[in-house]
Amino acid sequence: MDSVSSSTPFLPEIRPGGGDTSDSHSDSATAILVLSTVVAVAGSYVFGSAVGFSSPAQPGIVDDLGLTVAEYSLFGSILTIGAMVGALVSGKIADLLGRKGAMGLAELFTVVGWLAIAFSKNAWWLDIGRVLTGFGIGVLSYAVPVYIAEITPKDLRGGFTAANQLLICCGTSMTYLVGNIISWRLLALTGIIPCLVQLVGLFFIPESPRWLAKIGRWDGSKASLVCLRGKNANILNEAAEIRDHTRTPEQAKDFGLVDLFQRKYAHSLIVGVGLMALQQFGGVNAIAYYASAIFSSAGFSYKVGTTAMAILQIPMTILGTLLIDKSGRRPLLLVSAAGTCLGCFSIGLSFLLQDFKLWDFSPFLALGGVLIFKGSFALGMGAIPWVIMSEIFPIHAKGLAGSLVNLVNWFGSWIVTYSFNFVAQWSSAGTFFVFASVCGLTMVFITKLVPETNGRTLEEIQVSIIS
Template identity: 65%
Template sequence: METKSTEPTEFSTPLLLSSSSRRISSSVPTILLLLTTLVAVSGSYVFGSAVGYSSPAQSGITDELNLSVAEYSIFGSILTIGAMIGAIVSGSIADYAGRRVAMGFSELCCILGWLIIAFSKVAWWLYVGRLLLGCGMGLLSFVVPVYIAEITPKDLRGGFTAIHQLMICCGVSLTYLVGAYLNWRALALVGTFPCLAQLLSLSFIPESPRWLAKVGRMERSEYALQHLRGKNADVSQEATEIRDFTEAFQQQTEASIIALFQLQYLKSITVGVGLIILQQFGGVNGIAFYASSIFVSAGFSQSIGTIAMVTVQIPMTALGVILMDKSGRRPLLLISASGTCLGCFLASLSFFLQDLHKWKEFSPILALVGVLVYTGSFSLGMGGIPWVIMSEIFPINVKGSAGSFLTFVHWLCSWIISYTFNFLMGWSSTGTFFIFSSICGLTILFVAKIVPETKGRTLEEVQASLNPYPTKS
């Protein structure tokens, strides 16, 4: 798409900031909106199943292909390398080809990756398949929450976007459960089913009205918006707001990743990058990828621990979805970060007691409680809300480059944690979880001081409050 330049501009607060009390359109979800969201979050389930695969598959793969701990760490962590590659191109594909095309392309990568893993005979084919799966995940992790945020009314946006995290948890949890009964090859083949489901359904859902407005298809944008809100809904105010806000920012040159670090976008970048880094360095992917080995190291039953994690994850994520638009983003983040801090501290205490050879009967239970408190608390807020906020805070002219950058940062941090986790545990299990607990403590301070509340505001209102709004002088 050609970029536009204009005369010098001055920046002021838009009139739309004072429109928060105006009713834009009905916030009652339509059947089409519900079905469209369901199709989109099928990709989130794929994301979760890929993350959850390495834990139940570990013993089968290492035994059959005779992999060392280091080789399996490469297999587990190369998913995040692929996700970084997918993240780099995610914004460009979603901006230039559309949100639906981006989701379809990601599913093709995932299907090919699952098939290669399922039929691998040597380790390097496993790596190729896992890398392709990661590329698809990198795309999905950006485009799914952005697409859902762009199609939903402001009063439903938080809860609907948080379904992304709920489906990730469902993917992780069900993969853990199914993996207890299927071998690793069959489990990989099962992974192709949700990919095919989304791929075949994409042609039946509308494109994002905000993306259509961005590329100048105003009539189609309003048509898609009307269908999503219902034939009797008054969408005139929302359509006008989308058009005016998009045109104002489109007058500026499309921002590159380097241009994101201008003063104009400093608040948004600080919030987005900070949440992503703290989310990942709190240890989530190390715990998710290697849950089975954590329970074994703690002297607890692997199967009971895994089932307990599944039992906690899904209800707590569902609770987060319900509370998202009632309590707001910041209160949930504060509660969630406090819980993850406590959970990691309890796990650290458990391993500390083992090192001292004290309370031997009690310490495995303490490790289980710590992991469950961490998992439940993370699922409540820290898992989904950073993605919700990321999809809300950037204006349309930088959403693609900002999304690519933040998704890349997410997967880079995820790779660092997932690759080093086994080595950290070998160094000191106590120290590993104490570090995670400390980072979760820093998250509480970051949320309390810097993260804004976005509940009950349109995307345009949120973006204008964080980013200076260009108007012609």
């Protein structure tokens, strides 16, 4: 739809018979809103399957291609290198191509990456495929939660955006389960299926109304809102609020990285960057990428352990998705961080008891610790930092800020996933005690700095947090 002048007002939707829609409500989940969210979170499933691939694939790849510990550590962690590049440009891509365009481009890279892994004959092709897949999920990790946050009403936004983490968990869990049954090459090929689902689905869903408003397509933004909220819904207030808090392209074009570090954005940046850094240095991807090795080192069957982990995290993520709009963000984050702290401490204690041969059942303590960690993480720390990231930045700053926050997340992931095998060889117990300490620090950070964003529109949140 063509752009119109920035002075063109949003008008009420006029229905046959002369009545407007001001008496109806726009806070219900329409079929197109649900479809749009389902298509978007297909990208989250892709994210999860890529993260979960290295754990069940490790024994097969090492045996077939003869990789050393260092070579496999590079393969496991190089996904995050590609993701960092994707994260760095994700905001710019999403601003230039739109949220749908960013997701589509990301999936093209991911499909090529999976094909390179599936047909690789040496470590080089494995690494190339892993980097390409990483680039795709780096873009998706920004575009998916931002798109969902921008299309959903305030009373549904938390749960719908948290579906991002639910599908990440589903992707990881299914990859763990299926990877215990099929070969690693076939497992890589199955990773292409959700990519194709999203690529096709993007043709049937509307673009974000807030992005359309950002580029000056006011009529397009209004049409998208009508599509998402339903023809009988009152979109007047929401459309006016979007308009009032959206800069025109002329106003936003000069906003640069230096502008992002103005004092008024400091609180938003500290919260966004801090949550992402603490999420990663709490050890989540060390456990996700190397679960098989952790269970084996603890003396527990890795197939039983990864299966139990895969089964647990899906219902816990569903519980978190159901609670996020009822309990609020902060209480769930605090409970989740406390659980991850307990889980890491239990794993560390298991390795410590094993080192001193003090308890024959220490492998079960390691299993319990991993399950407590994964269940607690799925409840809040997995989803809510991404939800908050998508809420706290104004539309004109969201591209740059989102790229920075996303980059910090993936950089932290790379540090942890690359160094974990080497640090664990020095002291497995010490490694997990450090993770537990970070999780404890997370609780303090949440208490002191993280705002409650539940039940407020994106525009209301941004006004309250940006001084």
